[in-house]
Amino acid sequence: MCEYTNKFTNLRIINFFFFFLLFLFLFPNQVGAFSVGPLKQTIVLAPGSEQTVLLTITNSEDVEVMYNLEVLGVKQNNLGQPVFGSFSEAESWVKPESNNLAVPANKTKTVSFKIVVPQNAYPGFYYLGLGVAEKKNGGVTFSARLLSLLSLQIAGTARENLKIEQWFGNSFFKLLKNDGNFNLTIKNNGNVDLPVVGQLILKDRQGNILKSQTINLGNALIPGTRRFLETKLSLKPLLIPGFYQAEIVINYGQLNQTVFASTSFCYLPFWLVLIILLLLLFLFILFKKRQKNQHYESGI
Numbered sequence: 001m002c003e004y005t006n007k008f009t010n011l012r013i014i015n016f017f018f019f020f021l022l023f024l025f026l027f028p029n030q031v032g033a034f035s036v037g038p039l040k041q042t043i044v045l046a047p048g049s050e051q052t053v054l055l056t057i058t059n060s061e062d063v064e065v066m067y068n069l070e071v072l073g074v075k076q077n078n079l080g081q082p083v084f085g086s087f088s089e090a091e092s093w094v095k096p097e098s099n100n101l102a103v104p105a106n107k108t109k110t111v112s113f114k115i116v117v118p119q120n121a122y123p124g125f126y127y128l129g130l131g132v133a134e135k136k137n138g139g140v141t142f143s144a145r146l147l148s149l150l151s152l153q154i155a156g157t158a159r160e161n162l163k164i165e166q167w168f169g170n171s172f173f174k175l176l177k178n179d180g181n182f183n184l185t186i187k188n189n190g191n192v193d194l195p196v197v198g199q200l201i202l203k204d205r206q207g208n209i210l211k212s213q214t215i216n217l218g219n220a221l222i223p224g225t226r227r228f229l230e231t232k233l234s235l236k237p238l239l240i241p242g243f244y245q246a247e248i249v250i251n252y253g254q255l256n257q258t259v260f261a262s263t264s265f266c267y268l269p270f271w272l273v274l275i276i277l278l279l280l281l282f283l284f285i286l287f288k289k290r291q292k293n294q295h296y297e298s299g300i
Contacts, residue, residue: 033059033061033065034058034059034065034067034103034132034134034144035146036056036057036130036132036147036148037055037058037148038055038056038148039148039149040148040149040151041149041150041151042153043115043150043152044155045117045152045155046117046155046156047118047119047121047123047155048117048119048121050114050115050116051114052112052115053112053115053130053150054110054111054112054113055110055111055112055148056108056109056110057101057103057109057110057132058107059103059104059105059107059108059109061105061106062106064102064104064105065102065103065134066100066102066135067100067132067133067134067135068099068133068134068140069098069099069100069131069132070096070133071094071113071128071129071130072085072086072091072131072147073085073086073087073088073090073091073127073129074087074127074128074149075127075222075224076225076227078227078228082127082149084129084147087224088224090152091128093115093116093117093118093121094113094115094128094150095113095114095116096111096112096113096130097111097113097114098111100135113150117154121154122154122156123154123155123157123191124153124154124159124190124192124223125151125152125153125192125193125222126151126152126153126223127149127151127152127222128149129147129148129149129150130147130148130149130150131145131146132145132146132147133146158190158191158192159191159192160194160253160255161189161190162186162188162190162194162221162250162252162253162257163187163189163259164186164248164261165185165186165187165226166183167182167185167261167262167263168183168263169181169182169183169263169265180233180246180265181230181231182231182232182246182263183229183230184228184229184231185226185227185228186226186227186229186250187225187227188221188223188224189224190223190253192223192253193220193221193222193223194220194221194252196218196221196250196251196252197214197217197250197251197252198216198217198248198249198250198251199213199215199248199249199250199251200212200214200215200231200247200248201247201248201249202233202245202246203244203246203247204242204244204245205242205245207245210244213234215229215231215248217229233246241266241267241268241272242266242267243267244264244265244266244267245262245263245264245265246262246263246264247260247262248260248261248262
């Protein structure tokens with residue numbers, strides 16, 4: 001864990017860029033006959049301060065349309081893609097000037113969202129979706145919902161903290177094959193985005209490194225988010241059956257901090273398992289044969 005003063009660095013801007021590209025791909029800013037803009041906004045505020053952001057809605061239909069306005073929280077799924085819903089108190093900090101807005105045919109209107117940050121707000125990054133949904137026949141058509149991404153940075157002391165919650169081989173039988181599968185769960189317990197880079201290291205029982213490989217952990221992990229990944233380790237160089245260690249080392253954050261975890265597993269190649277089964281079968285046949293001979297001798 002480490003603390004530093006919040007600043008917009010080039011690396012963080014790059015992380016935002018990729019996150020917004022993904023947002024653009026998943027949530028285009030035009031659906032059917034209306035559009036919203038801007039697609040994204042970044043606001044920096046101090047605790048206890050206020051600000052208003054504007055959102056434009058363009059109605060391309062030939063009739064007046066009523067729209068429903070809302071504020072949604074944003075998190076990431078295991079693939080690093082944005083998921084919208086109710087996740088944090090920050091959603092209550094932003095409110096539209098009205099829950100509904102009528103836009104005349106082929107016209108554009110601007111609506112304001114007021115941001116009020118509490119005095120005790122925790123410093124860090126908060127992602128929110130400013131939503132616009134078309135209302136038809138008294139109901140809201142969520143299939144025609146558009147979202148503008150609001151990145152809200154609360155100034156103050158930032159904290160980087162990444163935790164490895166799980167790291168283990170997911171099946172003994174899979175380790176009998178040439179590739180071992182391992183499950184990893186990580187969580188961002190800090191209050192800023194964390195770029196993550198992973199290294200998978202294979203060691204023998206004495207701790208000697210046998211091989212090392214870089215693994216893809218996805219894009220930057222946003223605060224309060226977990227990510228589950230499954231990674232493979234090639235066991236082909238292992239010629240000797242026995243116990244080994246698989247170690248995951250993750251470098252994260254702007255200060256390149258490190259966390260690691262290790263799990264032990266038994267490597268039994270298929271040929272050895274086959275020999276053991278054949279040996280057991282041979283011993284079983286030998287035991288049955290001896291039993292039969294003893295029975296025959298006792299009968300005499």
